[in-house]
Amino acid sequence: MYDDIYRRGSINRPPTPDAEDDQIQEKQLTFQEIIDIKLIESGEKERLKELLRERLIECGWRDEMKALCRAFAQKKGRDNVTLDDLVQLLTPKGRASVPDSVKAELLQRIRSFLASAAI
Amino acid sequence: MLSFWHNFVDTIFVLIASKGLSLQLSSHFFGDLLDSIIVDVASECHRIARLGLDRNLEEEEEEMRLSAQARLRVADPSNSSEANGKYIVDIFGQNHPSVASEIFECMNCGRSVMAGKFAPHLEKCMGKGRKARLKVTRSSTAAQNRNSRGSPASAYSPYSNSTSSNRLSNGTSSVAGEEYSNGAFEDP
Numbered sequence: 029m030y031d032d033i034y035r036r037g038s039i040n041r042p043p044t045p046d047a048e049d050d051q052i053q054e055k056q057l058t059f060q061e062i063i064d065i066k067l068i069e070s071g072e073k074e075r076l077k078e079l080l081r082e083r084l085i086e087c088g089w090r091d092e093m094k095a096l097c098r099a100f101a102q103k104k105g106r107d108n109v110t111l112d113d114l115v116q117l118l119t120p121k122g123r124a125s126v127p128d129s130v131k132a133e134l135l136q137r138i139r140s141f142l143a144s145a146a147i
Numbered sequence: 148m149l150s151f152w153h154n155f156v157d158t159i160f161v162l163i164a165s166k167g168l169s170l171q172l173s174s175h176f177f178g179d180l181l182d183s184i185i186v187d188v189a190s191e192c193h194r195i196a197r198l199g200l201d202r203n204l205e206e207e208e209e210e211m212r213l214s215a216q217a218r219l220r221v222a223d224p225s226n227s228s229e230a231n232g233k234y235i236v237d238i239f240g241q242n243h244p245s246v247a248s249e250i251f252e253c254m255n256c257g258r259s260v261m262a263g264k265f266a267p268h269l270e271k272c273m274g275k276g277r278k279a280r281l282k283v284t285r286s287s288t289a290a291q292n293r294n295s296r297g298s299p300a301s302a303y304s305p306y307s308n309s310t311s312s313n314r315l316s317n318g319t320s321s322v323a324g325e326e327y328s329n330g331a332f333e334d335p
Contacts, residue, residue, distance in 0.1 A: 097192035106196050114189035122185045138173035
């Protein structure tokens with residue numbers, strides 16, 4: 029399911045910044061897909077996601093996000109809220125409010141995997 | 148064909164070794180993980196909102212706000228602290244005297260007693276403490292001394308025969324009465 033999201037970008041969210049050079053980007057896309065497959069097949073992607081989820085709960089990030097959603101739903105009216113609304117609401121704020129230590133830990137884990145997968 | 152593959156593999160290794168690419172890739176994958184978690188949270192909140200499951204949370208939030216306010220009041224240095232005297236301020240801002248002052252009746256002896264002094268009173272009242280027990284034994288031995296001095300013919304002195312024998316020789320006995328039973332005594 030998540031692979032579809034990567035390729036189609038079907039859920040409306042602010043676009044991620046693009047790499048400048050198209051040629052390199054094309055190679056990177058191939059790279060990304062290969063590494064993505066390796067991540068999934070080895071089970072590391074699931075482990076990384078669980079680790080990130082746990083850290084985000086511990087630091088209160090998840091509670092903040094839920095409070096944002098509650099406030100939004102109260103204003104807009106419970107039955108008028110769509111999933112798209114909430115994703116659009118949470119994506120910029122969620123990305124901005126991840127604590128640096130959490131981000132650093134996950135980046136380190138991913139880079140270790142990249143190093144080990146290349147060999 | 149083979150040389151193409153060798154070049155391709157070499158290029159890949161070079162690129163992987165490059166730290167910049169590693170950082171960019173890991174950022175990309177981190178973003179993917181985060182986006183997927185955001186979708187999870189959004190979908191859970193969407194469900195809660197549509198099913199109206201968060202009604203109880205509003206009450207809890209109100210209570211948390213009140214307790215946070217109360218905590219601020221306690222932390223405020225301008226309030227009276229424990230060092231200030233005998234009054235203690237709790238998180239609701241109420242004052243308590245250090246000795247409980249409510250007065251009620253002791254259920255053992257019936258006396259009026261102050262709540263803060265009830266425990267020591269009960270110790271004396273119910274005979275639990277050392278002093279209370281000594282007090283009880285002293286009063287019982289005093290009662291025994293009083294009894295033996297006042298009446299020598301009491302049940303506690305089994306060896307006093309002199310007075311009873313006196314009574315027998317002075318008064319008319321039933322034995323003496325039977326000697327006159329020629330006809331003057333009538334059986335009751």
